[in-house]
Amino acid sequence: MLLSNPDLSSFNPLSRHNPPPASTEHRTGLARAGGGAGQVIFRKTAEGCGMDGVLRWLAGGEESGSRQPPTDEQGSAVVEFVFLALLLMVPLVYFVITVGQIQGGSFAVVGAADQAAKVYVAQPDASTAQSTAEQAVALALSDFGHQVERASLVTTCNPSDCQAAGTTVTVTVSLTIPLPFVPFAEGLTATRVEASSTQIVGRYR
Structure with missing residues (x-):
């Protein structure tokens, strides 16, 4: 069932009748609770849109700790x-x-x-x-x-x-x-x- 677009003409962000924004602690709790689900949804959306670069960036953050440090042998092929x-x-x-x-x-x-x-x-x-x-x-x-x-x-x-x-x-x-x-x-x-x-x-x- 499709819902029609709501009428936002009477919405006033400065009005007292608007619901108060969530507190900082509440938003932090939601972020902690829904962090894993949000990443899954974002990964699926990125895969569907072909955002390979974003996925590599996310994967790089997770795999950065497993990368080996550079050694002194790098660049020796050019010298040889x-x-x-x-x-x-x-x-x-x-x-x-x-x-x-x-x-x-x-x-x-x-x-x-x-x-x-x-x-x-x-x-x-x-x-x-x-x-x-x-x-x-x-x-x-x-x-x-x-x-x-x-x-x-x-x-x-x-x-x-x-x-x-x-x-x-x-x-x-x-x-x-x-x-x-x-x-x-x-x-x-x-x-x-x-x-x-x-x-x-x-x-x-």
């Missing part, structure tokens, strides 16, 4: 991860830099040998051809950031007369690649790369 990352990344980065220098040295000797062979066969005499080839090698290596002192130049001719028309001139350039970031270790090298280029001495120069 940073240590292992540095331990693995530093050698990997150094390896990549070394491979890059070796690749750059390979490109440098290829270009140096090609330029040296071209300028060699274009010179009128052997002494000028040799010095011009060495200058071409030095220029090509400096463009790639390598020291000329670490390179060597070898010239071979077939037949032995390097200035005769039709002679095959082969120029071989070798370069020693040092280890990166180790300037104090002169004997330690990454590898040695070399390249050769062949040109034919023309009849008209």
